[in-house]
Amino acid sequence: MKKIRVKNKFLRRLLGEEKGLVMFEYILLGLLIGTSCIAGAWMISKAIKDGFTTMAQGATTASQAEIQAAAQSARGTQEADKGTSDKHDESVTND
8 A cells, every 4th residue: 555645744643543534534524415405505595586586577577457457356356245245134134
């Protein structure tokens, strides 16, 4: 086995001992897991941001006429429901 010459005392001691190698492996594993978590969070946040952007664009592309038509339809439904409610109230009081 060929020895690698390292000038730094800490690295030489770290790479030269069994405990040091195990610790170095854990450090590498921790860095890999941390990097994966950061990348995953970034991808999820990008997907959420894109979803909100799409919803906002859909909300702003509705024309004024479409908005007024939807409001008129809602008013008509409310009036019809009120009429039904009034008829129910009359039938209850007459009985």
